[in-house]
Amino acid sequence: MTLEGTFDPVESSAEPLVVHRSGTGPPVVLVHGGMPAPMTWAAQQELTADWSLIVPNRRGFPPSPTAPWQDFLADTDDLADLLEQIPGGAHLAGFSYGGLGAVLVAERLPHLIRSLTVIEAPLWIAAEDDDAVRELAELSDRFAASVDDAEAEAEFFAVAGVDPKMFAELDEDVRQALELGRKLRSPREAKPRFETITEAGVPVLVASGEHSPALERVCDGVAERLAARRVHLPGAGHAVQHAPGFNTIFDEFLTSAEQQRRSTT
Template identity: 50%
Template sequence: MTVEPVVGVVRTGSGPDVVLVHGGAGPTATWAGLESLRPRWTLMSVYRRGFPPSPRPPGGGQDFEVDADDLAAVIGDTRPHVVAHSYGTLGVLVAAARSPASVRSLTIIEPPLYHLAEDDPRVRALRRLGDTVLTEGPATDPAQLREFLALAGSPESLSAGAMAAVRRAHGARLPSEARPRLELIRAHGTPVLVASGGHSPALEQVCDALADALAAQRVRAPGAGHFVAAAPGFAERLERFLLSV
């Protein structure tokens, strides 16, 4: 039985389906740079709960397990390629581990899977910073907020838009609680590309560890910080991966 998605999905382009799952920023900011793919691919931009027109998350806080349920309904039996960014990668990996055959490929961009490289002090520091901002929200020490927002790609630090994003993320289920069954994805042989922007040594360590865990292809695309999709050459590299599957 087909389950209708609860979350909003906007389709653009023509060709095989590519589901795009954003993180803490909305789809427009996250996927700027992929416009060149539209003549050959149908880009399905998912609006995670809390991002209109999708409803608010149950209880008000973002939750990657709820995301996984929502994404399973979006994917259905169409077996699309899936591209995910930041917090959005957690729900994608949980959903893919539940049903590895449901996706044609995965592209995972800068996931907050800190436990994969927890021996690195830079990764531990990043986890603490992220957990603090999600737990304390706008009440976070301003210096810590600026550090986190700069890493997350906010160009104007404590701007009104950035603070709105902080309020939306406040109370989210912490990424440090995520333990997707990566071994199930690898055992199925799902093709995976892991991408990063070369701007954070801690995130580079996490991405390297994830690529090892999933026997994935690995790409670094500097030039756009955390918003890797906008980096020079990334869209072309992504398309080569999609075509290789």
Template identity: 40%
Template sequence: MDDVVVVRAGSGPEVLLVHGGAGPRTTWGALSALADRWTLAQVHRRGYPPSPAPQAGQDYEVDARDLAPLLAGRPHLVAHSYGVLAALLAAAAAPGSVRSLTLIEPPLTYLVPGDGDVARLEHLGDTVLTHGMDTDPADLREFLHLAGASVDDGPLPHQVVAGVRRAHGARLPSQGRPRLGLIRRARIPVLIASGGHAAAHERICDALATTLGGERTVHMGAGHYVAAAPGFTDRLATFLRTSENNNP
């Protein structure tokens, strides 16, 4: 089968969860309590079993096409990191099919031109996705730290190496230009979240919240994996409930 796999748990309105470079369990495990009120639908992007492998590397444009039929039931859409690009592309293509958007630390570096920290993040991301494990070791570790990987001065853990190899050759986030104006004009409720661990991520999220007219929240304690940070689950639950009431 060529379709991506979606694993659902819980009951109630659907919350479609789109992970980034890490898999669904790592990214969304802390949200399990929401299944008492919502149907949590975890998308496994191509390359993340049990979904099939991509034909030519990770690609947010392919991911967006995979998401399109999953929006038929008008879910709340929650996306993290690289997965935000696909979520925004899919939402812009069919704004009426998304009940709300929660966007966590996206790599939309073009929103903050001329900022040194943001330019450094873009450079590191493009370099690692282009060169994989052949990236300069210092640059690779700096990027992995910003991307939430648990690394120290020793050999890189097996799962981290596997993640770098999976990302190698991906479509570069710096090339993505989602049609944000369409999303804002559709008045989709938007929540932008970050983890307070890196200036570049904070400035990108600030700019995205301004561009989309969205709510802004910061939850420290889990680095790039903001969904696991203290207080985030409650904040998301409040946002989802408000979106249900105001955007039925």
């Protein structure tokens, strides 16, 4: 069920998100996509020696408050509330659908964003004239629109790196996440003002996994618009943050951004 302009995100923000915190050092907010936060960011726990990881469970994903669907506008409001509680702001990383809210809150509150990392976020607008991107955007909407479209489901899961054979062994949180994956505000509605982020001088890293030509083109477009460092990390499909070498690059990027911030304050 792809939603277009039918949901007021303010209504979903009455209760705060449940947030997991670990580690020491400068704060890094990690925003998950369609899978639960612990699964999404498991590989980043090794960074806790140098960084304070702040991992919110997006609205609708247990143990955060329930929601009838995913909505990147609600995510943006939730992230704004979270960032405003962190003295000096934080480094921010958003994966997949969670990257939409991350980019939008960076536009809204650039002064609180120490750096921004975008991992295969479906920001179709960044390459909307590309045929492959248009096809992927249409596939995403088809998948969300109907549980009976087996072809769209198979194609979408292939791009997302999901093996349907795994479903029988999944825990309840993952089952709920898969159900929520069909109920969302369409990424077509995400139209951030990229120039607001670049004009604020926010350091940006854009990462992709070289598994989907369409997503590569989207990431290229996002990187160009945000004057970002662009990295390609194959080996984990869509879950680029699990790919070999990601943590090394991520840690180096965060360190550089933190040093840049200190030199200008």
